[in-house]
Amino acid sequence: MAQMRIKDIAAEAGVSPATVSRYLNNRPGQMTEETRARIAAVIERTGYRPRAAARNLRSSRTNLIGVILADIANPFSSAMLEGLSSSAAARGCSLMTAISGNDPAKEAESLVRLIDAGVDGLVVNTCGGNDEAIAAAAGRLPVVLLDRDVVDGGVDLVTSNNRELVAGLVDALAAAGSERLCLLTEASDDSPVRRERAEAFADELSRRGLAGEVVTLADGGATGVGRLDETIRGYAGKKLGLIAVNGLVFLRLTEALAQLGPSLPAGLKIATFDDYPWNHVLFGGVTTAAQDTLTIAERVVERLSERIDVVTTTVGEAAKLAPKRIEIPGHIEHRASTSR
């Protein structure tokens, strides 16, 4: 027999297909231990596997979770993917992934492709520019936003406690003696995350009466490095503290500083977001605001599952879950770059 069907198993076990189906889904209406054993034996012996397409058609449930990632080159995203993958697998779900590469058009295309493929729910780490489409999608199936919000609101979001993390980095720099603080950002990055961190930074400065500013690097390496260099020189001798708003900016900062010499200019302190593997190597260790990617991933899948269960269980439009914002606390890794 080329491909076993549930009917064949039933025949071999001397029961009806319905019973085998009940066995496969361990449904209420306990069956005799004897029938159960007979069915189990036949399935074991034949290596039968139910056809997913048929189940999907009948149950309109696929156990597939769609994931759209903005930038997989960012270690935050890859860590997230690993976390999502294992959390989903633990629930018997598989991941359908799409990488937008920060291209809104690709993101939009992925959105429809994944939905068309029949995913039960969607995890979106948006690159922006598709807020309406995402909100619309959230109206049709469970959607949980990852790290980056959409303007509309109304969609679940799981993110880090960015404000506290900013405060933690400011603390570290202040404790290391920095008198003047800069938050380094990139012009091309206008994500809500960057904005939130920038706002929190400004708040922290005014709350403590510290001097400082947000420095936006122009795009394209050279200009950015020049701008940075200028900033550092401008503050020379003033006990400057620098915070890179994300790992990419930190890398550009490192490049710029490398031109000034292998170690940090006297009195310059540094801290950054995103715990990249090289953070504990460069400059003898860089103080870092690390996000708890594993917990974030777990909560994302958990929340999505809740929504999926509601959709599956509920008949009409009853019991709509209210949109929820979930903040997962990260922590500060104190390293040599902010030691006194």
Next chain:
Amino acid sequence: MAQMRIKDIAAEAGVSPATVSRYLNNRPGQMTEETRARIAAVIERTGYRPRAAARNLRSSRTNLIGVILADIANPFSSAMLEGLSSSAAARGCSLMTAISGNDPAKEAESLVRLIDAGVDGLVVNTCGGNDEAIAAAAGRLPVVLLDRDVVDGGVDLVTSNNRELVAGLVDALAAAGSERLCLLTEASDDSPVRRERAEAFADELSRRGLAGEVVTLADGGATGVGRLDETIRGYAGKKLGLIAVNGLVFLRLTEALAQLGPSLPAGLKIATFDDYPWNHVLFGGVTTAAQDTLTIAERVVERLSERIDVVTTTVGEAAKLAPKRIEIPGHIEHRASTSR
């Protein structure tokens, strides 16, 4: 109407479901431009989307490609995923991904889960330990191995030209004046890739009559670093050249060297595999053997598509494609670490 079916579209357009189906799959037997337009209009107006589960059931084709990745933390893997994602999307396919995290048990589990989910084919970047299972899978559906081979052979493999890349790095070090060469590897990494690079390294040495050896770092940071330190000291003053067999080893090397000082000890030259973003920053730039991840990804999907088409088209056991080994040339990025 809650959910449109092909029958509803047909009714609205005043044609039969079969015609709409033909339209959706642009099948032979061209239809009148007029009917085509009428159907298109109705679909456009209603926003109808065919149900994937039903098509899958009928056609036993899902347009899904399963991807199993050993280590997503490795930038090689994330770059690969992005490449696979876009190559697949270009062919109208989606990716079902699983991350094994170098755990053979998880890899085995992913294998069955993805196959059960009905993927048309499988891309496997194996962590080892499942050679039989993978070979068995390759007998049941199209499988293309990514970067890492299985012992059995008999399965398609797409990889880099590791031997030439090793030769290129040896060239670079020799040209920089290194008289004695070490290839740094990790004990825990016993992948075919590492072995291939180690063999090529030995061959290159003997071919050129150069002195050198393969140094295996013990696992666990401290011991490894100690061993490394020892090696470097042992060769002190002998114009040593170091090749890190992959990005992780290079990072550990960097740590060890950081303890000796911020710049390279006099006469020490370095080169590494894997073009991580920090490679052009550390030590003023590290000469790197970079793999062409985009091309690799494209060829993987292309090859997999070939196999899928054969399976779909062919009736019996005819026209089995012979297993193929595809090597994609990478290139050497010459940087400051191997300058004279």
Next chain:
DNA sequence: TTGTACGCGTTATCAG
């Protein structure tokens, strides 16, 4: 060129 009718493999309903 178009329509009719059947079956893909599974699950839900209902009766026994």
Next chain:
DNA sequence: CTGATAACGCGTACAA
């Protein structure tokens, strides 16, 4: 506790 039967939505011979 178990079995018969009817869908789920679509593709495709075959007939017209």
